[in-house]
Amino acid sequence: MDSIIGVKYNGGVVIAADSNNARSILVYQHNLDKISQIAPxxxxxxxxxxxxLVSFSEYISKNLKLYSLSNPGQDLSTKAIASFCRNTLAVALRKGPYQVQTLLGGWDVSPSTEDGEGSMYFLDYMGSLQKVNYGIQGYASNFALSVLDREWREGLTKEEAIKIIDNCINVLDTRFLISQPTFTIKSASKDGVKVEREVVAKYGVERNN
Structure with a gap:
């Protein structure tokens, strides 16, 4: 019942995730962070x-840290990280699958632009990998994918990307049967990873950092 929403903009990516920790008919908490920083x-x-969620994100982040320590000054690109994640999921599929669906977003230095560029990848537990401009994991795609189809365009600013995320959350708040009252929004750009805001969708309240 998780909702992960991602949008690429000019200079980075924005990813939002609901904060519910639930199983069956029981909700344990409303402040679970489902967006992990796995690289700078x-x-x-x-x-x-x-x-x-915990075991896969920690496995990826610790291995990326090991690589950076073993190869100083040779940090992996977002594409290389996506390939490593895909291989990890594919290998686990034949042993003990990680039941995770993911959106990977990152920023890389680009020779064509001064600010570099962002990229986003859609991965599922079967090991499928696709580079996308926007994406949704979970039942939220039934409601909010049309919003992304309509509103995404080349050259978005961060503010415009976050506005699209807000519109997706508003649609879920209105149409989705499952209550997802809190969302966390993070961005990855040349300035690193930043928590943009926490949204309490049910009451229309925002806590800006």
Missing amino acids: NAILGLSGPNAD
């Missing part, structure tokens, strides 16, 4: 059982 300029939004 990369974030991973995860949907799935809490145990798999």
Whole structure:
């Protein structure tokens, strides 16, 4: 029942995730962070059982840290991180699958633009990988994917990308049967990873950082 929403903009990516930690008919908490910083300029939004969310995100982040320590000054690109995540999921599929659906977003230095560029990848637990400009994991796609189809365009600013995320959250708040009252929004850009805001959708309240 998790909702992960991602939008690429000119110079980075924005990913939002609901903060519910639930199982069956019971909600344990409304402040679970489902967006992990796995590299200095990369974030991973995860949907799935809490145990798999934690184990998969920690496995990826620790291995990326090990790589950076073993190869100083040679940080992996977002594409390389996506390939490593895909391989990890594919290998686990034949052993003990990670039941996670993910959106990976990151920022990389680009020779064509001074500010670099963002990129986003859609991965599922079967090991499928696709580069996308926007994406949604979870039942939220039934309601909010049309919003992304209509409103995304090339050259978005961060503010415009966050506005699209807000519109998606508003649609879920109105139409989705499952209550997801809190969302966390994070961005990855040349300035690193930043928590943009926490949205209490049910009451229309925003807590800006």
